[in-house]
Amino acid sequence: MNKTLLCSVAALSGVLLFAPGCGTPTHYVQPEGSRLVTTVGQINIQDWANAADAMVQSMIDQVINTGRLKSGDPAGPALLAISRIQNNTGQQIDTDLLSKKIRVALSRTGKVQTYITFNLGDPEDPLAKDLQEMESARNAAQQKRLPDYTLSGKIIEDRAQAGRLQQSAYVFQLSLTTRQGIAVWEEEKTIVKQGTRPSVGF
């Protein structure tokens, strides 16, 4: 009798001890690591980073490292303004997830700076825009420098299914255009994902 009771208590304790370990407790992961949640139906954080990395690598490789990047100020970096990056996917996405990463990486090359008071719609920094206008009014002789390049693009989604297997393709297209309207650099990066359920890691 005592033995049976002891066994039951031991078994119950074991279940109570190990039950919380069955699920995955919330924990921090490295955003640049390879153990991130991957889903088929949406652009995941690592997809944005991969697309931005491919774009920056291509731009550095073809424009910056070849000496083709021209600046209006020979002593300073080229000025870049961010134009429209069109979202042609079925999802609501913030294209800054792509453009900001690209801007930061380009800025760290030391060869490019971004104009944040010269963009489509409202200025990114309204206070900086006001300050710029005040500065222009105070110093009328000083000419406002125009951006040397604009960055524009599009994100396109393509979905396919074969039985339970789903496939999503995300196409990232970007162009770097001069003030004369000539695209000096264009790139396209496609990310294709297949699966039947979400997973962790590649």
Added chain:
Amino acid sequence: MKARFTVTLPTVLIALGCIGGVGCQTTVNRVEPGQPVAQKQGLMHKVIVTDQSLNNKVRVQNMSFMVGEGGLLKIQLEVQNLTRRRQSFSYRIEWFDEKGMIIVLPTQSAISRTLEGQETASITATAPNERARDFRIKLLEAAH
């Protein structure tokens, strides 16, 4: 008159083996010039293996580099799948300045890659700026 088929266990196993084998074992045939024209600048590299399983499947065969007109270092490594099956892995490149300090970038991320059996692929990367002098490449086996 009806035809009769007898399905035995060995027949089923062979059939399953054939179906399973078709998708997994695909190797790549190559054709390249007998005497390559391109002159690569090879780079001595040190390999530290902590995952022998991955090292038996995917390995960096050689590494080359060049410095572009813009003064940025560009590297290229040839990776080969040593097995006859499709292998997935991810890699990440870290750049260091001349004092050995890491250059952190928001675009730095692990990139996944899949190679067919015996396939060789080239991975290229250009340094994020002129300060980048050294690099480290990390290879990781796919999670699944």
